[in-house]
Amino acid sequence: MSRPRDADATKAALLDAATKLFGERGYDRTTVRDIASLAGVNQALLFRYYGSKDALFATVLATQSRELLEDSPAEHLLRNVLLRMMEKTPRREDHPLYAVLRSSHHDSAAEVVRRQLGEEYARALSSLTDAEDAELRADLVLAWIVGIGVLRSVFGKQPLADADAAAVAALVTEAASVLLEHTESG
Amino acid sequence: MSRPRDADATKAALLDAATKLFGERGYDRTTVRDIASLAGVNQALLFRYYGSKDALFATVLATQSRELLEDSPAEHLLRNVLLRMMEKTPRREDHPLYAVLRSSHHDSAAEVVRRQLGEEYARALSSLTDAEDAELRADLVLAWIVGIGVLRSVFGKQPLADADAAAVAALVTEAASVLLEHTESG
DNA sequence: GTCGGATGTAAGCGACTGCTTACATGGGGG
DNA sequence: CCCCCATGTAAGCAGTCGCTTACATCCGAC
Numbered sequence: 001m002s003r004p005r006d007a008d009a010t011k012a013a014l015l016d017a018a019t020k021l022f023g024e025r026g027y028d029r030t031t032v033r034d035i036a037s038l039a040g041v042n043q044a045l046l047f048r049y050y051g052s053k054d055a056l057f058a059t060v061l062a063t064q065s066r067e068l069l070e071d072s073p074a075e076h077l078l079r080n081v082l083l084r085m086m087e088k089t090p091r092r093e094d095h096p097l098y099a100v101l102r103s104s105h106h107d108s109a110a111e112v113v114r115r116q117l118g119e120e121y122a123r124a125l126s127s128l129t130d131a132e133d134a135e136l137r138a139d140l141v142l143a144w145i146v147g148i149g150v151l152r153s154v155f156g157k158q159p160l161a162d163a164d165a166a167a168v169a170a171l172v173t174e175a176a177s178v179l180l181e182h183t184e185s186g
Numbered sequence: 187m188s189r190p191r192d193a194d195a196t197k198a199a200l201l202d203a204a205t206k207l208f209g210e211r212g213y214d215r216t217t218v219r220d221i222a223s224l225a226g227v228n229q230a231l232l233f234r235y236y237g238s239k240d241a242l243f244a245t246v247l248a249t250q251s252r253e254l255l256e257d258s259p260a261e262h263l264l265r266n267v268l269l270r271m272m273e274k275t276p277r278r279e280d281h282p283l284y285a286v287l288r289s290s291h292h293d294s295a296a297e298v299v300r301r302q303l304g305e306e307y308a309r310a311l312s313s314l315t316d317a318e319d320a321e322l323r324a325d326l327v328l329a330w331i332v333g334i335g336v337l338r339s340v341f342g343k344q345p346l347a348d349a350d351a352a353a354v355a356a357l358v359t360e361a362a363s364v365l366l367e368h369t370e371s372g
Numbered sequence: 373g374t375c376g377g378a379t380g381t382a383a384g385c386g387a388c389t390g391c392t393t394a395c396a397t398g399g400g401g402g
Numbered sequence: 403c404c405c406c407c408a409t410g411t412a413a414g415c416a417g418t419c420g421c422t423t424a425c426a427t428c429c430g431a432c
Contacts, residue, residue: 005398005409032390043409047391118343133353139337139346140357144326147333150326155302160325163215167319171326175364179357205413228381231419290419292384 011049014041019060035083057105074124078141079169081121086165087150118142128180136180144172197235199225211242223353226272262308264327265355267307271335272351304328314366323365330358 017038021030050056051149126138137148148168151157160168203224207216218239222229236242312324334354337343346354 023408024270026214027275033388043390044392044412045410048409053390089259112411118341122343133345133357136345136354137351137357138347139343140330140334140342140354140361141348143337144330145333145335146336147329147331148326150332150336151304151329153399155304155307157325157328158321159319160329163322163325168322168326170363171319175326175361178361178364192381196379217418219418227418230382230422231380235380237419 007049010039010041010045013041013044014049014056015059015063019064022057022060074127077121078145079173081145082148082169082172083165084154085145086168101139121145125180131179140176140179141176144176148172158186188221193235195289196206196225196227196231199227200232200242201249205250205296206247208243227248253345260313261309264331264366267331268355269359271331272354276358284288294357298370307331327362330362334358 014035018030018036021034024030030045033043035056036046046053046056050059075156082102121142122135124138125141126134129137131137148160152161155161189243198317200221203221204216207220207224210216216231221242222232231241236245307328308321308324310324311327312320315323317323332347338347340348
């Protein structure tokens, strides 16, 4: 029967639907009607519970970025992020990175969240080298992660899109180690 | 006085305006009214000369992808593309890659053009290594280029966004050489 | 000159957007 | 029991979208 009236369940359904659709289509190509429809609720409830499409998008990003870095020590961050991004299916379109990637524009809170996510990754990665330009090197590694995500999900570029995740991770970590390894003992 | 009636000039103005706006905002956030307005012509002319917004977008991509690979020997392709992407201003939003990146939009001719562009780059890059997985390695290098463009233009991620282009190119080419160098003489 | 097609314009159509409003309904507290 | 408010719904507003239509204007061919 499932409780016919349950605000929490409705909110969760909306958030799940929004996560899926923003990830698949990006912000612009996802309509509030689509989200409500996928969640199986009336679209007015989206506005009652989240205020606006923008605020819902920000909530999606905030929720996912919180889950994203939780359990990866810096040494294995690159490898783990790559594997997580590529796991299960070659086109893992509900991965948090994709919602971010597919929504280029955009001021508002979403921008802030997106940027924070990048900062967290970059900070963790930059701890891996003692080079003077550690942060730039970390940004470049982050750029690589992002680029691989884009080429796989947006372009579906072959052979990368269907490549073995472990093989990709091995190649990338090997090359990235040139940028991130410690050059002197600290 | 500039000839008041000149179909070629009008078409060119529309193409220039479309190139600029698609590059800055992506496909969805660029309206035909904006394009016509920037070109200084009536929007109906866009449809007379290009048929549809989609067709105009495809024309933009086709035009730019033709110009893009024209004068870079494979050995210096990575470096040249990086430098070109980052040249002049830290946020070079009219770069052809950006129009592509900002439009994750699947059907229509645009998809084909976007993919062709990737194929050309990847083919050129893959000629640089004799490893068995040369094409995958080339895809990864291409992914890096794309990711750097995204982080600079979309995220405006610091310090990458304002980093010296030559310094970035040096770091990337050094690390990428791990993937692309010949391991045995052919 | 003048006629006809190339070129440019003004206006608006129908669909869709994010969002709001006015209203139905159900279930727990008094 | 019944009332009241949390929850859910139907309908629509105002704006924008891509695109079309009906109409002016210019200029070269004859």
